Amino acid sequence: MVRRRTLFFLSFIVLVAAIARKHGNWPSRTSQCRTIPGDTSWPDSKAFDDFNKTVNGRLISTVPIASVCHQPDFDQAQCDALRNVWFFPETHLESSSSPMAYPFSNNSCNPFVGSDTACTLGGHVVYSVNATSVEHVQATIKFARKNNIRLVVRNTGHDYLGRSTGAYAIAIWTRHLKSLELISEYHGTSYDGPAIRVGAGIESQEAYAFAEQNGLMVVGGNCPTVALAGGYSQGGGHGPLSSRHGLAADQILEIEAVTANGRLVKATPTSNADLLWALSGGGGGTYAVVVSMTVKAFTNTHITMATFSLMNNGTNADAIYEVLGTFLQNLPALADAGAFVAWVAAPFGLLMSPAMGPGIHKEELDLLIKPTLDKMSDLKQEFSYSSTEYSSFLPGYDSLTSTWNVSDYNVAGRLIPRSLVEEDTPALVEVIRYISEQTISTGVTFNVNQSGPYNVSANPYWRKSLFGMVVGTPINYTDYSKTIAGQDLITNDLLPRIAEITPNGGAYLNEADFQQPDFQTLFFGENYKRLLAIKRRYDQDDLFWARTAVGSERWSEQSDGRLCRV
The missing domain is CATH 3.30.465.10 (Uridine Diphospho-n-acetylenolpyruvylglucosamine Reductase; domain 3)
Structure with a gap:
């Protein structure tokens, strides 16, 4: 009897399922997914028109900024002008949809291919709301929730991990919440x-x-x-x-x-x-x-800015990395004095660009950097060095380059603990040399462990770190497969080299690898x-x-x- 009832129950379930499928009531793939254009659940034009009224006409339908490089909107002069500035964040800042990190567009509407190539939305959001009030944010949240649409929060779009864009999404664009x-x-x-x-x-x-x-x-x-x-x-x-x-x-x-x-x-x-x-x-x-x-x-307060450059002349690679070892050992003293030091190691050489010393006079910063300068002199290297003191912070900051080319590379990085520099500089130099002889690597040096306790959720690994190291591989705009290969090189080869010498390490989640499998531990x-x-x-x-x-x-x-x- 029990077996008969069980069979009857299973038969009943199958019958209900068949009826549900026939009448379109069976849960579909989209019930576990965000709705997209083409789904019957995607809002119609009237729904979007009504929504636009609730946000005071601030709904923007996405037209990729590179559409001027494609038919039917092709304009040679505008396309050439766009190509010349494509690599700068300011180019994408004015847009409600253009991702600063190009690969997250999924190579859609590429400005560097032929004008007869289709310009599609790809990874761009479908719509954005230019939110200038709390009410605009609230209305967009309500609309996205009601219609099961993917929601993206986009500010300036200055993001390396693709979090300010998303296929088939509506973006809450907060850039104009200016106060x-x-x-x-x-x-x-x-x-x-x-x-x-x-x-x-x-x-x-x-x-x-x-x-x-x-x-x-x-x-x-x-x-x-x-x-x-x-x-x-x-x-x-x-x-x-x-x-x-x-x-x-x-x-x-x-x-x-x-x-x-x-x-x-x-x-x-x-x-x-x-x-x-x-x-x-x-x-x-x-x-x-x-x-x-x-x-x-x-x-x-006053601030001193300092830079040096040591270029690779084809015969001095060993000397450059010997200087790098001294420079790395010099970093703790600089950070502890309050300096923030940005540096680059790449096939073309070694740069410090710059060291920023808020509250540090020129003579003091020069003295702190002197061990590295002496090392370059001892090795008879040709290098340039300059330092300038400014009476307050902003003039010093404004002395830096006004345009920052940060959009032209796949990037990812990890935090480097102070203990590694103090205990095994040669191992660190070896890894940096392996990476920087292939591609560009950068470091930003800091001491953020001076004023605790810290009641914030930032990864505790920050407090034991001396610098964040970021590696980059160039984006190839005419061969997307090479761009993907460059990102995979970072994920599968370059970052694992750093991981080997920083076990149980950490990463700055804004400058990390979006392909990182164990991001929960590494980032947080x-x-x-x-x-x-x-x-x-x-x-x-x-x-x-x-x-x-x-x-x-x-x-x-x-x-x-x-x-x-x-």
């Missing part, structure tokens, strides 16, 4: 002093200028177009003042954000403290949409479990998704770009 407010005397649970409240779209250069006008400085990015409140600070964030004042995440006092349920919340150490903690180093684009952030500000360290719990608390349905972000492993991009649960 700056000086708080002369901020009083909080752990900080009393000057602060600045910045809108989500304020770039580092804008924050620096505003602070300078008020006799202050703020921790911001090296590149001027990095938005302070975006994924930069949310991911940790290093910059010219980091050795003096810590990570960008260490400066966050309050955050205003819109959560996945459309609610505007203020996150402080006493209200929504878990969200504040997660957004202070735990990665952007996955917990909530930040609309403003309040950060510490510091009294302005011991904080991942707690971050995942906070993600689930504020975004149970995973409305927010970004590559390698907390909780992203529950979803996967299919070969056609569709985002589906795994």
Whole structure:
């Protein structure tokens, strides 16, 4: 009897399934995926028109900026002009959809191929909302949730991991949430002093200028177009003042954000403290949409900038890497004095470009760099060196190049612990030589372990690190397979070389490998479990998704770009 009932039950299930399939009610592939154009569930034109009204006409239908290089929009003069500046972040900054890191367009609408090649959306978002108010953010969240559409948070688009774009998505474009407010005397649970409240779209250069006008400085990015409140600070964030004042995440006092349920919340150490903690180093684009952030500000000071270059003349490679060893051993003293040092090792030679010393006079910085200069002299190398002191931070920062070519490479990196430099410099030099004789490698040196304790979610590995090392392979715009091969070289060969000498290591999640299989441990360290719990608390349905972000492993991009649960 039991067996007969079981068979009857199974037969009933099969019959129900058959009826459901016949009438179109059976759960389809799309029930576990975000809807895309062509699905019956994709909103019709009227729905988008109605939505556009709710955001005051700020819905933008994506037209890739390189469409001028393709029929039917081809314009030779405009195409040539675009090609000349394609490699700079400013080119993509003005766009609501163009990814700064070209490979994440999926090679769609490539400006460097023939005009008869199709210009498709590929990895570009389908629509963007130019959000200039909290209400615009809330309306977009509501529309995406109601219609099961992939949602992307895009600020300046200055992102190496493809998190500011996404196939078939709607982007909340926060770049024009521009506001700056000086708080002369901020009083909080752990900080009393000057602060600045910045809108989500304020770039580092804008924050620096505003602070300078008020006799202050703020921790911001090296590149001027990095938005302070975006994924930069949310991911940790290093910059010219980091050795003096810590990570960008260490400066966050309050955050205003819109959560996945459309609610505007203020996150402080006493209200929504878990969200504040997660957004202070735990990665952007996955917990909530930040609309403003309040950060510490510091009294302005003089700054010295210094550079040197030692070029490879074809016969001095051994000498260059001997100098590199001395330079690496010299870095702890520089970082401990408050300097932030950027350097490059590449087939063409060794550059320090620059060392930035806030609060350090020229004579002091020259003395700190002297061991490396002496080494070059001892080895009878031809090199150039210069240093200049400025009376305040902004003139020194502005002395750097005004355009930063950061879009022309696949990039990824890892954090290098101070202990490795102190205990086994030769092993580190060997790995850097292996990489830099093939392609470009860069380092940014800091000490962010001077002012703890740290109640932020940035990977604890930051505190034991001396520099972040980033490797890059060139993008090939006429042969996409070579671009992919260059990224795979980073993933499968170059970064594993660094991993071998930094076991149980870490990476800066904004300058890491988007193909990293164990990103949970490498990017977030011991904080991942707690971050995942906070993600689930504020975004149970995973409305927010970004590559390698907390909780992203529950979803996967299919070969056609569709985002589906795994």
